[in-house]
Amino acid sequence: MTNPIGSGASRMIEDAYHGQALITFTYDDGRRNNYEVALPLHEDAQIPAVFSVIAERTRDRVYENKFMTPFEVSDAVRRGVEISSHSLTHRSRLTDLDDGLLHAELEQSKEVLTSLLPRETGVESFCVPFSKVDNRVLEAAISAYNFVRIDGKKMNSISSRSRLLNSYPVRCDTTLDEITEWIDVAIQERRWLVLMFHGVVAEGGELSKYDVSSETLSAVLHYVNSLSREKILPVNFADARRIRERFRKEEHAKLLANPRPSELVLDEAPGYKITYHRNSTPTDKLVISFGGLPSKKTQTGFGSKFILNQGWDHIFVAQEEMTQYQHLSIEQFRENVSSIAAAYDVFAYGSSLGAYAALYFGGSVNARIIAAAPKNSAHPLVLQKRFADLGFHHRELTEVPRSDYAPLILFDPHRRDETKFIRKLVLPAYPEANLIELPYAGHTVLETMKHMGLLKPFMTTYIEEHDVLQMEIVEDGLAVFPAERGREAYLEREYERALGLFQQSLDIEFNSEGGSGEIKALLKLGRAHEAKIAIVKYEEQNGSLRGIPEWVKQELL
The missing domain is CATH 3.40.50.1820 (Alpha/Beta hydrolase fold, catalytic domain)
Structure with a gap:
């Protein structure tokens, strides 16, 4: 019987990290061939895997021929696989959902998947359906998960605190040379490469657009194992989180020692x-x-x-x-x-x-x-x-x-x-x-x-x-006070009074509130000629017309 992935005296994979590149293998959708084909290959190679599962499809029997059952999800974890959420239904782009439906896709999927896992095991990550996010979706996902993975076709910084991860999709037309080149670049740049697979088809099977053959996956795993662990370290998301936590502690300790x-x-x-x-x-x-x-x-x-x-x-x-x-x-x-x-x-x-x-x-x-x-x-x-x-x-x-x-x-x-x-x-x-x-x-x-x-x-x-100083306001010599009183008078349509206050403010010193207010008040009073003179003076003193409303510019310039 093959040993579970990462089994041994003590995995402590974060202790094996010494600044080298990282690589993570992820598999989207929770397809049955991930369990039947990919998992044995990972066990043989002793390389971690992350199965990103569509939660609803584990409990609806209509999907059981193509997608993993609750037993298979649980068994995969027992054999060393990490489970990630790929949403509850995978029916829509998350950016198109209202807040209630977004919450369901994020939180309910986590609840369903967690119920299938051993008590001490959690769901660390969320692999975004269709890789479509905006700020609202990203903030909601980050509040629920340690990592949020999208497509992106970029390497990730190992030391970054960003929880948004980019990945490289591997499809039926992706060549082995392309994948090994990504791995080589990650090693050279000491970056974190996340690979996004979907289906893994056994030898002789027909490939769809998002499938790869078992031969291709086996070759990739073999290539990683041919490289020193001092060059590139295979990890799952939980491993990477612990590595980042250690990195931050060391960084903080160095800072305090400086x-x-x-x-x-x-x-x-x-x-x-x-x-x-x-x-x-x-x-x-x-x-x-x-x-x-x-x-x-x-x-x-x-x-x-x-x-x-x-x-x-x-x-x-x-x-x-x-x-x-x-x-x-x-x-x-x-x-x-x-x-x-x-x-x-x-x-x-x-x-x-x-x-x-x-x-x-x-x-x-x-x-x-x-x-x-x-x-x-x-x-x-x-x-x-x-x-x-x-x-x-x-x-x-x-x-x-x-x-x-x-x-x-x-x-x-x-x-x-x-x-x-x-x-x-x-x-x-x-x-x-x-x-x-x-x-x-x-x-x-x-x-x-x-x-x-x-x-x-x-x-x-x-x-x-921690005491609040009691302040005595002294207005003398400050242009802001008449300018603000002029602003209030202008909003109350007391234009003559506003003009006087704005000009009082400008007599103390030039300020944009008083200068702009003077021009607006002159226009409201029908004194366009004076307003034209005032706007020229404003630009000279301010260096630009910034602060002048567009309607004023259109009327005077």
């Missing part, structure tokens, strides 16, 4: 970048700040200079412009940050979009949250036209992990979008939030606090002592 100051990119993927900065002297404070708009995938950004100058350690989370953090999931954030944050008194800090991110992600590491004028303009509640095609795929704040600490929410109560966002989205999640109102301080409330000399003492008092 002399201060030091800097490490924790993760970088399409849409975001997360960078950890250790200050020159030890501290128990970690401030996580989030980039707002506009922003780029940089290693420092909003608040970084201030945070590091105070002697605190820092994580900066950057988002790629126009993505609104939709590419970063709670699970990815926590996976990258939680082990580091565990050693600190943690704060999450941001303004506008960054404030939204502090509220959305901060609870997952139990941070004390400081959110100034929180808003995400991709959210349907306050959707701006420029984000209409992006889609909003995050969960609501009531559905994500909450911090044990009441967040500080700083905002101008006369700013309608932020006030609506706070009332309808933030307070249902944090009804005990400490609302700190700064009337007519504007959307950039932190900038106003800075000009009043209040920002640094407010932040240092809260971060060092």
